[in-house]
Amino acid sequence: MNAPRQHVDFSVGLLYLLLGCGSAGVAYGYGLGTPARMGAGFFPFWLGIGLGLLGLGAILRAGSRQRPAQRLEPWAWKPLGWVLGALGLFALLLPTAGLVIASAVLVLVSSRASAQFNWAASLANAAAISLFSALVFVAGLGLPMPLWPTFIG
Structure with a gap:
């Protein structure tokens, strides 16, 4: 072949x-x-x-000969590490820190993968996604997950 x-x-x-x-x-x-x-x-x-x-x-x-040849580009390991690390942090933080904080950390850490990272935009996205997640998953769907850290209540 x-x-x-x-x-x-x-x-x-x-x-x-x-x-x-x-x-x-x-x-x-x-x-x-x-x-x-x-x-x-x-x-x-x-x-x-x-x-x-x-x-x-x-x-x-x-294998089609009618299309131009195209090679794989090398992997971008640093952005991949930021995104996978953010997912791992989310999984670790969710049970103890709550959905709001875990979602915010997920957005802020994974935003670092972008070459155009901006703190102001990332903080705004984190706030919007945390609010959206709380409204949809806890208030709307009634999923049994903590919104806030366990020591807050």
Whole structure:
């Protein structure tokens, strides 16, 4: 097989194929049921199959000679680290610091990944997203999560 001309399409297709097959395999263990009486794994199984088929299509399309060659660019490790670190902090802070503070920290830390980082804009975004999250998830949906740190009440 010739090397794919579209490295981006090939890489994304491989990722979709692996994620789709993996999620379909996990969902299969939940029991599929029938279309008339769906089990817990029915929807995730077929969603995984669909994602895998999309990935297979992208892999096949990557070898097309009708499109110009395109290579993958190197990963931007520093922004990736900021975003993953922000997600980790959110997960650690949510149970003890509450949704408002954890959301604000998530936005402020992940904003550092941008080359156009600005404290004023980040603080405004953090306030808006914290308010929105509190209104939607706690007030609107009634999810049982603390809004504020446990020592505040």
